[in-house]
Amino acid sequence: MFLAFTGFEIHSSYHFFGFEKAVMYHRVAAYLLMGLIAFAVFWHFTTGEWRHYIPTLHNLKSQLAFYLKGIFQGGEHPFQKNIKRKLNPLQIITYLGFKLFLIPITVLSGVYYLFYKNLDGSLFPFLVDIGIEPIALLHTMGAFFLLSFLVVHVYMTTTGLRPTSNIRAMITGYEDLEEEQ
Ligand code: HEM
Incomplete structure (x- = not known):
């Protein structure tokens, strides 16, 4: 932020x-x-927490339907998290995209932005040819996407068991779950 x-x-x-x-x-x-x-x-x-981010199509449709409709009608959450599967299929795709694309694009364009004045043209001719403008645009685009992510992410935190339970989990690292059947 x-x-x-x-x-x-x-x-x-x-x-x-x-x-x-x-x-x-x-x-x-x-x-x-x-x-x-x-x-x-x-x-x-x-x-080994990276395993939570292996994408799956399983239950993706029902998860999407829940966020678009069920959530506003008090519908049951289609995904039960447990210690082995903490993320629902939509979270997996979103966070994977966040970690593999959005963050790298913003950070790498930022690093280029940091050092472009000192780039050695003979060592990095391709990088020097790009110039700063498209990279600055990419960096700003990343910043806008990150801000949009933040807004949606903060909204989603309120959709837990109680409106504050996800925020609490973020701060303490622990989350209370309903007992499994
Ligand atoms: C490791 C991560 C980052 C690096 C290395 C980085 C680096 C930079 C640099 C070097 C500049 C140009 C100003 C200067 O010369 O110092 C810049 C501009 C900017 N950065 Fe970052 N930044 C990073 C992350 C972020 C993040 C996370 C955001 C927003 C969510 C952000 C938003 C911006 C914006 C909006 C500009 C102005 C761009 C423009 O108008 O051209 N940056 N950044």
Whole structure:
């Protein structure tokens, strides 16, 4: 959220820190985010949690129908999470896209944006030829998608057992589940 806040100031959407400070804060936060991503990748593989993201078409239709209709009519959730399967099929696809496309596109375009002035043309002729404009567009597009993701994601957090139970799970790392049959 801080990257979005400073990023859109760099983009001239508003004035808050002042351009130079916004750039500096954005850069520091970007390095912190990359550190966090390195830990997250390490964690996914060492704990085996990456298995939760193997996509499946099983129950995808009923999950979609639930979010579009059932959820507004008090319908039963078609997916019961358990320790082995924490994510419903739609969450899997969304988070996989988030982790494999949206985040890499935003981070890699950001890294290019960080270093493009120092790129050695003889070593990276292709990269230098691209120029900064399309990369800046890509980065901004990533930022808009991330913001949209945030809005939908925050809305979805309210659809748990109680409106705050998903947020609680995010903070504590634990979630109360209804007892399985
Ligand atoms: C590791 C991740 C990131 C890196 C390395 C990065 C890097 C950069 C850099 C270098 C700039 C240009 C300003 C400057 O020269 O310092 C920039 C601009 C920007 N960043 Fe990021 N950023 C990252 C993540 C994000 C995220 C997560 C968002 C929003 C969700 C974001 C939104 C923006 C926006 C909107 C701009 C202005 C783009 C423009 O108008 O051309 N950035 N970023």
